[in-house]
Amino acid sequence: MKLLGEMPPFDLTYSDVFMVPSRSSVTSRLDVDLSTPDGVGTTIPLVVANMTAVSGRRMAETVARRGAIAVLPQDIPVHAVTETIDYVKAAHTVYETPVTVSAEAPVASAIALLGKRAHKAAVVVDADHRPVGVVTEGDLRDVDRFTTVGQVMSCDLFSVTPDADLDQVYDDLAKHHLGLAPVVKDGELQGVLTRKGILRSAIYQPALDDRGRLRIGTAIGINGDIAAKAKAMLEAGSDVLVVDTAHGHQDKMLDALDVVKSARDEHEASTGTRIPIAAGNVVTADGARDLASAGADIIKVGVGPGAMCTTRMMTGVGRPQFSAVLECAAAATELGAHVWADGGVKYPRDVALALAAGAGSVMIGSWFAGTWESPGDLNRDASGRFYKESFGMASARAVSNRTQGRTAFDRARSALFEEGISSSKMYLDAQRPGVEDLIDSIIAGVRSSFTYAGARNIAEFRERATVGVQSASGYDEGRPRETSWS
Numbered sequence: 001m002k003l004l005g006e007m008p009p010f011d012l013t014y015s016d017v018f019m020v021p022s023r024s025s026v027t028s029r030l031d032v033d034l035s036t037p038d039g040v041g042t043t044i045p046l047v048v049a050n051m052t053a054v055s056g057r058r059m060a061e062t063v064a065r066r067g068a069i070a071v072l073p074q075d076i077p078v079h080a081v082t083e084t085i086d087y088v089k090a091a092h093t094v095y096e097t098p099v100t101v102s103a104e105a106p107v108a109s110a111i112a113l114l115g116k117r118a119h120k121a122a123v124v125v126d127a128d129h130r131p132v133g134v135v136t137e138g139d140l141r142d143v144d145r146f147t148t149v150g151q152v153m154s155c156d157l158f159s160v161t162p163d164a165d166l167d168q169v170y171d172d173l174a175k176h177h178l179g180l181a182p183v184v185k186d187g188e189l190q191g192v193l194t195r196k197g198i199l200r201s202a203i204y205q206p207a208l209d210d211r212g213r214l215r216i217g218t219a220i221g222i223n224g225d226i227a228a229k230a231k232a233m234l235e236a237g238s239d240v241l242v243v244d245t246a247h248g249h250q251d252k253m254l255d256a257l258d259v260v261k262s263a264r265d266e267h268e269a270s271t272g273t274r275i276p277i278a279a280g281n282v283v284t285a286d287g288a289r290d291l292a293s294a295g296a297d298i299i300k301v302g303v304g305p306g307a308m309c310t311t312r313m314m315t316g317v318g319r320p321q322f323s324a325v326l327e328c329a330a331a332a333t334e335l336g337a338h339v340w341a342d343g344g345v346k347y348p349r350d351v352a353l354a355l356a357a358g359a360g361s362v363m364i365g366s367w368f369a370g371t372w373e374s375p376g377d378l379n380r381d382a383s384g385r386f387y388k389e390s391f392g393m394a395s396a397r398a399v400s401n402r403t404q405g406r407t408a409f410d411r412a413r414s415a416l417f418e419e420g421i422s423s424s425k426m427y428l429d430a431q432r433p434g435v436e437d438l439i440d441s442i443i444a445g446v447r448s449s450f451t452y453a454g455a456r457n458i459a460e461f462r463e464r465a466t467v468g469v470q471s472a473s474g475y476d477e478g479r480p481r482e483t484s485w486s
């Protein structure tokens, strides 16, 4: 990264900085390759944060189809992690997984399911899982909730076979004014194709493991039987192990890393596949060096920038995220490690600036909580706006979840140390309610940033990006106005 002018004597976050364009020989935004250098195998530099309100199986399969990866939180039991990994590994790499209902089900049950998919339809199947119809939001509007799905579904099924040409399917869907087509093989439902999905398949490359399955990561804390947990995650098929705690620069973390590294190396010796280890969180060069020296391939950077995080207000500890990423990335690079910039991302520009500072990938939590794909229930506020509830992983709510096996006294004592909020409303953006809509917007912004800098890939961008420091009014000038000035 080049600096425009002098670096000020204080630390900076994303809104404090801007980039200027440089002479470029990259003539199209489609010529930019966003695959990450961090060894995780993602084709876009996005990681979904290991937060219970954000990262579950629907989120994981959806983002992996577009080239990103989700990390499952440390709080869920090992058997649930294994089931989730199995689900994601079994998911199709191109077709979306539909929700299915039976024709006999009341429409109320179909309505409850539609919010779980961005394509807003359910495939109606018979007892042998053969599709017999499709029911969409429109079909379910203004009908008695006890009407059966069979009474309102559309039976005129436009289905396609797995060998169908995707461009042709797109044209056929457009011609018939249809949103989606079930993909059927030997009468059995394989998935669905939507117009948007077909378009996205042409733009993104899925993040696939060496067996051609979608990738997914898992988080491990620094307490409990870490060796057993790491082994179970590796055996279940986790593609990256994230050793994660609030204060990553502590002895217990270094001990945990030692254990996880041994489990990983053993797994590599028996399978030939080396699973990267990410560890954090830290915000100093010393912290990054210690974690890299202890075996972390990726250093997770960020103390306090998270939207659910109260650490800085509670403790005064943390560091403005742009400077933290810049310093940790420089230290990590010296030791052959990479950085994930974790937390505080609210706009596509923040992702671009994290990459300019040297991040190999960027972790996003709360922004993705407000999407169809996050695990929470879909709620509506008094004005009818959709939202999901989110909470921090160090909130009293999460701590109480995480410490379930312990004594009441122990749990109450742990909850005293909360450093996160237990409930927040994350509204779904009416224009971009799905995580793929947000990814489209982020990736469009980042591709464009790269061409402004004349960079074809992440390594070139880190080298070529020219960053300056701006005032609050400089930042404000860049914001669009949705209403007039007066």
Ligand SMILES: NC(=O)C1=CN([C@@H]2O[C@H](COP(=O)(O)OP(=O)(O)OC[C@H]3O[C@@H](n4cnc5c(N)ncnc54)[C@H](OP(=O)(O)O)[C@@H]3O)[C@@H](O)[C@H]2O)C=CC1
Binding pocket: 050, 221, 222, 223, 244, 245, 246, 247, 250, 252, 281, 302, 303, 304, 305, 306, 309, 311, 343, 392, 393, 394, 402, 414, 417, 419
């Ligand atoms: N990026 C960020 O800014 C932060 C992220 N988080 C997220 O919350 C989740 C839970 O993390 P965490 O709270 O570490 O819980 P963990 O369950 O991972 O346990 C943390 C361990 O570290 C010890 N510890 C020592 N000092 C601290 C400290 N200052 N803060 C917290 N623990 C400390 C704790 O002991 P003892 O309880 O006895 O003190 C405990 O043994 C993680 O997913 C983490 O990423 C949490 C806070 C900040």
Ligand SMILES: Nc1nc2c(ncn2[C@@H]2O[C@H](COP(=O)(O)O)[C@@H](O)[C@H]2O)c(=O)[nH]1
Binding pocket: 049, 050, 051, 281, 302, 304, 305, 306, 307, 308, 309, 310, 311, 342, 343, 344, 345, 363, 364, 365, 366, 367, 391, 392, 393, 394, 395, 419, 420, 421
């Ligand atoms: N201090 C806390 N940090 C938290 C908590 N829960 C999550 N996090 C961190 O935030 C990022 C995600 O940031 P976001 O701005 O995209 O939401 C996550 O990866 C954690 O590092 C918490 O309770 N307290």
Ligand SMILES: [K+]
Binding pocket: 304, 305, 306, 307, 308, 309, 310
């Ligand atoms: K914060």
